[in-house]
């Protein structure tokens with residue numbers, strides 16, 4: 001089964017390489033690209049005339065929680081999100097989800113850390129105990145790692161690897177950034193020494209090491225431990241020390257503006273704009289927020305962090321923290337909102353925002369088979385009406401999505 005896409009503006013993951021180019025998909029891969037001269041269609045090949053449209057690599061959301069939620073990946077792909085990075089799950093649930101993504105192209109692919117490198121009674125078990133309605137929550141938590149020495153770290157990574165995980169999620173959260181009545185304050189956190197061991201063991205296993213941290217203090221701690229990136233931007237005012245620490249470690253940041261806006265209770269209007277096409281419970285969920293951020297913080301701190309880091313040349317990756325039960329997030333739609341916020345709140349050009357959701361993620365997470373329109377890569381592609389490289393809002397006008405070369409969304 002092959003497809004020829006004709007006359008498309010092509011954003012290849014880095015820049016606009018053609019105003020009227022041609023891409024041939026064969027056997028699930030990008031078989032040929034011509035930036036000017038038409039390509040001839042092989043016999044039996046489907047042809048898409050993409051005049052006036054823009055072809056992009058399928059978008060990647062670098063921070064979600066899939067859990068067992070097939071609906072999340074069924075929905076995300078409708079917004080052109082062909083891959084999501086799952087930042088802490090139950091290992092068994094990730095195995096089940098992987099079976100679904102292998103069998104079906106009409107869902108986003110999922111890369112996962114498996115279980116985060118958690119400590120006993122720390123993040124996120126402390127919050128799960130407070131908010132979860134599940135009956136078996138204690139049983140769930142009892143399966144989580146309790147890292148405390150080399151052996152427990154090696155075991156954590158080996159078990160993650162066994163279920164197909166490809167990176168490690170470190171947790172550095174003492175709880176002071178939130179107005180939540182944790183039974184213990186500060187929450188137990190791993191020592192710097194321990195986090196260094198987690199990073200080292202991850203790299204030895206060929207894993208990228210990415211950390212949850214929300215404050216400057218915690219961010220500096222994990223940067224000193226040598227992590228490859230941060231799964232959130234800090235909600236503290238940005239400092240030279242933070243920017244310098246990112247530069248020295250060459251770490252990336254996944255700002256997750258969408259969840260910061262939900263947890264500070266700000267940007268209500270933005271959520272409403274992006275969920276105006278939704279109805280009922282979907283809409284309620286998407287326009288909701290979960291204001292748990294401690295009162296002294298504001299989303300402007302996050303914007304200033306991201307602006308300073310981007311200006312210092314730090315890689316910024318698009319991620320949203322979308323999860324089934326997190327108000328103010330919705331699969332796929334949150335990626336469009338995150339891109340819009342990068343442009344309209346953090347001084348990104350539309351091209352810079354699109355890079356953050358495509359080639360920057362494939363580069364930093366070593367996903368060499370996707371994120372860029374290049375011969376040989378997977379045909380995970382998104383066609384939108386109009387030109388999102390000039391006006392980021394056009395990313396919402398999804399026309400066609402291909403995953404593994406199969407046309408799975410058609411509007």
Ligand SMILES: [Zn+2]
Nearest residue numbers: 063065087321
């Ligand atoms: Zn998260």
